Amino acid sequence: xxxxxxxxxxxxxxxxxxxxxxxxxxxxxxxxxxxxxxxxxxxxxxxxxxxxxxxxxxxxxxxxxxxxxxxxxxxxxxxxxxxxxxxxxxxxxxxxxxxxxxxxxxxxxxxxxxxxxxxxxxxxxxxxxxxxxxxxxxxxxxxxxxxxxxxxxxxxxxxxxxxxxxxxxxxxxxxxxxxxxxxxxxxxxxxxxxxxxxxxxxxxxxxxxxxxxxxxxxxxxxxxxxxxxxxxxxxxxxxxxxxxxxxxxxxxxxxxxxxxxxxxxxxxxxxxxxxxxxxxxxxxxxxxxxxxxxxxxxxxxxxxxxxxxxxxxxxxxxxxxxxxxxxxxxxxxxxxxxxxxxxxxxxxxxxxxxxxxxxxxxxxxxxxxxxxxxxxxxxxxxxxxxxxxxxxxxxxxxxxxxxxxxxxxxxxxxxxxxxxxxxxxxxxxxxxxxxxxxxxxxxxxxxxxxxxxxxxxxxxxxxxxxxxxxxxxxxxxxxxxxxxxxxxxxxxxxxxxxxxxxxxxxxxxxxxxxxxxxxxxxxxxxxxxxxxxxxxxxxxxxxxxxxxxxxxxxxxxxxxxxxxxxxxxxxxxxxxxxxxxxxxxxxxxxxxxxxxxxxxxxxxxxxxxxxxxxxxxxxxxxxxxxxxxxxxxxxxxxxxxxxxxxxxxxxxxxxxxxxxxxxxxxxxxxxxxxxxxxxxxxxxxxxxxxxxxxxxxxxxxxxxxxxxxxxxxxxxxxxxxxxxxxxxxxxxxxxxxxxxxxxxxxxxxxxxxxxxxxxxxxxxxxxxxxxxxxxxxxxxxxxxxxxxxxxxxxxxxxxxxxxxxxxxxxxxxxxxxxxxxxxxxxxxxxxxxxxxxxxxxxxxxxxxxxxxxxxxxxxxxxxxxxxxxxxxxxxxxxxxxx
Amino acid sequence: xxxxxxxxxxxxxxxxxxxxxxxxxxxxxxxxxxxxxxxxxxxxxxxxxxxxxxxxxxxxxxxxxxxxxxxxxxxxxxxxxxxxxxxxxxxxxxxxxxxxxxxxxxxxxxxxx
Numbered sequence: 004x005x006x007x008x009x010x011x012x013x014x015x016x017x018x019x020x021x022x023x024x025x026x027x028x029x030x031x032x033x034x035x036x037x038x039x040x041x042x043x044x045x046x047x048x049x050x051x052x053x054x055x056x057x058x059x060x061x062x063x064x065x066x067x068x069x070x071x072x073x074x075x076x077x078x079x080x081x082x083x084x085x086x087x088x089x090x091x092x093x094x095x096x097x098x099x100x101x102x103x104x105x106x107x108x109x110x111x112x113x114x115x116x117x118x119x120x121x122x123x124x125x126x127x128x129x130x131x132x133x134x135x136x137x138x139x140x141x142x143x144x145x146x147x148x149x150x151x152x153x154x155x156x157x158x159x160x161x162x163x164x165x166x167x168x169x170x171x172x173x174x175x176x177x178x179x180x181x182x183x184x185x186x187x188x189x190x191x192x193x194x195x196x197x198x199x200x201x202x203x204x205x206x207x208x209x210x211x212x213x214x215x216x217x218x219x220x221x222x223x224x225x226x227x228x229x230x231x232x233x234x235x236x237x238x239x240x241x242x243x244x245x246x247x248x249x250x251x252x253x254x255x256x257x258x259x260x261x262x263x264x265x266x267x268x269x270x271x272x273x274x275x276x277x278x279x280x281x282x283x284x285x286x287x288x289x290x291x292x293x294x295x296x297x298x299x300x301x302x303x304x305x306x307x308x309x310x311x312x313x314x315x316x317x318x319x320x321x322x323x324x325x326x327x328x329x330x331x332x333x334x335x336x337x338x339x340x341x342x343x344x345x346x347x348x349x350x351x352x353x354x355x356x357x358x359x360x361x362x363x364x365x366x367x368x369x370x371x372x373x374x375x376x377x378x379x380x381x382x383x384x385x386x387x388x389x390x391x392x393x394x395x396x397x398x399x400x401x402x403x404x405x406x407x408x409x410x411x412x413x414x415x416x417x418x419x420x421x422x423x424x425x426x427x428x429x430x431x432x433x434x435x436x437x438x439x440x441x442x443x444x445x446x447x448x449x450x451x452x453x454x455x456x457x458x459x460x461x462x463x464x465x466x467x468x469x470x471x472x473x474x475x476x477x478x479x480x481x482x483x484x485x486x487x488x489x490x491x492x493x494x495x496x497x498x499x500x501x502x503x504x505x506x507x508x509x510x511x512x513x514x515x516x517x518x519x520x521x522x523x524x525x526x527x528x529x530x531x532x533x534x535x536x537x538x539x540x541x542x543x544x545x546x547x548x549x550x551x552x553x554x555x556x557x558x559x560x561x562x563x564x565x566x567x568x569x570x571x572x573x574x575x576x577x578x579x580x581x582x583x584x585x586x587x588x589x590x591x592x593x594x595x596x597x598x599x600x601x602x603x604x605x606x607x608x609x610x611x612x613x614x615x616x617x618x619x620x621x622x623x624x625x626x627x628x629x630x631x632x633x634x635x636x637x638x639x640x641x642x643x644x645x646x647x648x649x650x651x652x653x654x655x656x657x658x659x660x661x662x663x664x665x666x667x668x669x670x671x672x673x674x675x676x677x678x679x680x681x682x683x684x685x686x687x688x689x690x691x692x693x694x695x696x697x698x699x700x701x702x703x704x705x706x707x708x709x710x711x712x713x714x715x716x717x718x719x720x721x722x723x724x725x726x727x728x729x730x731x732x733x734x735x736x737x738x739x740x741x742x743x744x745x746x747x748x749x750x751x752x753x754x755x756x757x758x759x760x761x762x763x764x765x766x767x768x769x770x771x772x773x774x775x776x777x778x779x780x781x782x783x784x785x786x787x788x789x790x791x792x793x794x795x796x797x798x799x800x801x802x803x804x805x806x807x808x809x810x811x812x813x814x815x816x817x818x819x820x821x822x823x824x825x826x827x828x829x830x831x832x833x834x835x836x837x838x839x840x841x842x843x844x845x846x847x848x849x850x851x852x853x854x855x856x857x858x859x860x861x862x863x864x865x866x867x868x869x870x871x872x873x874x875x876x877x878x879x880x881x882x883x884x885x
Numbered sequence: 886x887x888x889x890x891x892x893x894x895x896x897x898x899x900x901x902x903x904x905x906x907x908x909x910x911x912x913x914x915x916x917x918x919x920x921x922x923x924x925x926x927x928x929x930x931x932x933x934x935x936x937x938x939x940x941x942x943x944x945x946x947x948x949x950x951x952x953x954x955x956x957x958x959x960x961x962x963x964x965x966x967x968x969x970x971x972x973x974x975x976x977x978x979x980x981x982x983x984x985x986x987x988x989x990x991x992x993x994x995x996x997x998x
Contacts, residue, residue: 057931068936
């Protein structure tokens with residue numbers, strides 16, 4: 004590197020010497036010729052003139068001589084760079100505008116690329132993450148039962164080894180009288196072996212530690228949790244802590260950066276899955292319990308493709324469906340990359356859309372700069388003409404322009420990356436939900452710098468080709484004769500086209516961001532089938548405090564009564580597991596008609612979502628009962644068990660609400676159920692789902708330890724929070740509670756829409772800034788070019804309106820044209836937007852009006868200064884100047 | 886000057902080598918010498934001489950050094966290197982062969998075939 008620089012330096016030094024020598028030699032030649040001419044009788048001055056004339060195009064021969072000397076690439080490059088710097092110093096406004104515009108565009112692209120790098124290209128932080136495949140999370144995915152996993156592990160021919168994991172959400176970890184909520188993974192024993200993970204401290208459990216249910220009470224801490232909860236205390240190894248009141252021995256700490264096998268989630272600890280049922284989790288023996296595991300995964304054997312693995316897995320599924328027709332449903336199973344799970348498609352789509360929008364920003368910036376650059380170059384038409392006249396090859400002039408463009412692009416790129424990197428780092432450190440171990444795994448690495456460099460070079464190239472045509476066509480004689488005053492042509496030029504393109508793209512971005520904002524507002528105000536306003540939720544996992552069996556519904560009843568006694572509380576109800584929409588955790592029940600005796604999966608009539616709720620839940624949740632009655636505490640297990648259906652369930656199962664009332668059906672375990680009431684429809688798993696059927700079952704007939712209390716009250720949430728905590732802790736001080744407003748709980752489900760809105764909003768803002776600079780540049784340029792003409796108009800008595808029209812009419816027309824084009828594009832992009840943002844539709848009068856208004860406003864702001872300048876033209880000064 | 890001929894492409898280098906072989910010359914001197922030995926029949930644009938000179942220097946056929954001319958001006962003088970002399974010999978031979986062949990071809994008459 005140093006040698007290279009020295010070499011370059013010596014070349015640079017020699018270059019100057021060679022240039023001087025060459026000049027001297029050419030001068031000497033001309034002097035000798037002049038001597039001869041003088042001897043033939045001419046006077047000295049005339050002889051010198053003739054000698055120079057006879058010599059020919061000196062500049063060209065000098066260039067050719069340089070070339071003849073050979074190996075001058077770096078010299079001429081340095082020469083170009085020096086000249087470019089000089090030119091740019093002479094027009095600092097142009098340089099600054101160009102660099103800032105590019106910095107904005109390249110910065111935005113670098114950030115989006117960083118996100119893509121993390122989410123799509125980089126996947127999990129484990130060795131060989133690219134060959135990790137497995138079955139994905141989904142409703143009733145059959146391999147998500149523990150026996151299903153074991154069968155797949157033993158019967159497949161595609162995976163080197165198959166591991167699996169599940170969440171232990173809602174668990175409490177107690178190091179001795181300080182139970183705190185902590186999120187962990189329950190994993191198969193071979194988990195760390197499959198991932199090739201090595202302990203930071205102590206050891207990691209292996210398959211050899213498992214000997215059946217409850218045989219491996221070992222716990223591995225994540226590095227981050229070891230840091231935050233145990234202050235990196237190395238003596239923690241061997242200590243006994245309790246998870247949901249069950250003792251576990253801490254055996255090791257996972258390496259830093261190891262965050263399990265699902266993106267966005269970093270678990271606090273890992274325990275063997277054989278302990279899952281012990282701490283109150285899903286059953287490991289029930290083949291139909293498809294919530295026992297979240298995903299299975301493993302490295303594919305060498306040479307096995309994902310498609311082959313999928314065929315293999317489905318072969319096993321078909322075998323199992325034959326062997327266990329009641330529990331195992333033969334449906335097509337998708338094998339995919341581990342990490343993004345079933346959200347992979349949505350995440351990829353979102354990132355692709357973002358990348359496309361960021362690309363558009365860059366394109367708009369290039370169009371903007373192309374216009375500016377062409378204007379800048381045409382201002383220098385005289386210089387270019389002179390150089391051409393002196394014999395400089397056009398190729399050389401183009402290279403000079405290109406060098407200028409590249410310098411600007413590199414400066415802009417550097418600035419953009421400098422701004423983008425801190426943003427990415429902050430994004431990586433961001434924990435959007437304090438209650439959940441979620442984060443965006445963004446890291447900054449060389450790929451981002453490489454991408455930014457490539458983008459800078461590309462954009463430099465793009466905007467420098469705009470003036471190429473002008474240089475190729477330039478006719479030195481014409482330009483020198485006409486001077487630099489531009490004609491106020493009526494012709495539609497390349498620059499105009501660029502401006503229209505740029506404004507169209509910007510209008511599209513503004514449309515997109517407005518659509519996104521509207522979509523978010525709508526999704527927040529949409530009907531969920533319950534009313535999250537003025538409602539508090541309290542998540543409680545009774546397994547944390549050692550409750551089991553019949554004690555669970557009993558304790559639930561006591562909690563409900565205790566909280567209902569708080570003054571100002573209007574209604575209290577309870578829902579098992581999670582309330583609708585929270586953490587996308589809804590699960591489905593298999594429903595059969597009353598007459599069905601053979602409860603195999605092929606006879607399922609409907610798969611509604613199922614929630615277990617207490618009496619009073621409907622009132623607390625604000626769900627309207629359309630017909631029939633709510634549950635009563637007196638309802639018991641005697642057949643038929645009462646149930647509520649939503650409107651969709653009634654329609655799909657029985658044809659109408661009236662027809663459904665009092666009807667019977669069977670659920671997956673064969674229980675006969677009677678419909679006692681019909682509720683309104685709602686959203687259950689995600690905001691964007693189609694209308695789904697759902698049933699509600701009485702929670703007091705079951706013993707699910709995990710549930711949420713729903714408390715409807717107009718009291719101040721903070722006060723209510725304290726009172727609820729106190730009341731419940733009066734009943735049992737050892738319970739860990741997750742108390743938040745219902746809207747806070749829903750933030751997770753609204754998160755994608757929020758992120759999309761933020762991203763689109765930011766890009767829309769950039770689009771707006773770019774269109775301002777574009778219109779401003781064009782308007783300012785045309786005013787400055789035509790100042791003299793405007794001066795004459797003013798001198799001849801033109802009115803203000805006419806001057807303005809002459810000066811800016813074109814800019815305004817182009818703006819209008821571009822905006823309409825952008826709006827039309829925005830309308831066409833509906834589908835893309837709708838896939839990202841819930842309820843996004845640009846066919847929305849508010850959005851249309853908003854875009855038109857926004858563009859008009861942008862135009863007004865951008866043309867304001869040039870307009871002022873046009874109006875303040877003093878004809879006398881202008882005319883005197885010429 | 887209708888009696889002057891444009892030189893063929895590629896022959897300029899040979900002419901320069903020949904001119905310089907008769908004694909060290911500066912650039913303008915090369916021009917004069919070519920005029921002199923060709924009896925002013927060959928036209929070279931003055932500036933075009935220099936790229937060719939530099940090319941020959943770079944190929945190691947000529948070497949250059951600064952000196953003082955007969956007009957008492959500083960000038961760069963060119964002289965042949967050993968490689969230049971060899972090249973001149975080869976090029977002269979091949980030129981003569983070509984010229985003879987061309988002359989014979991163009992002199993051919995119908996009855997001679």
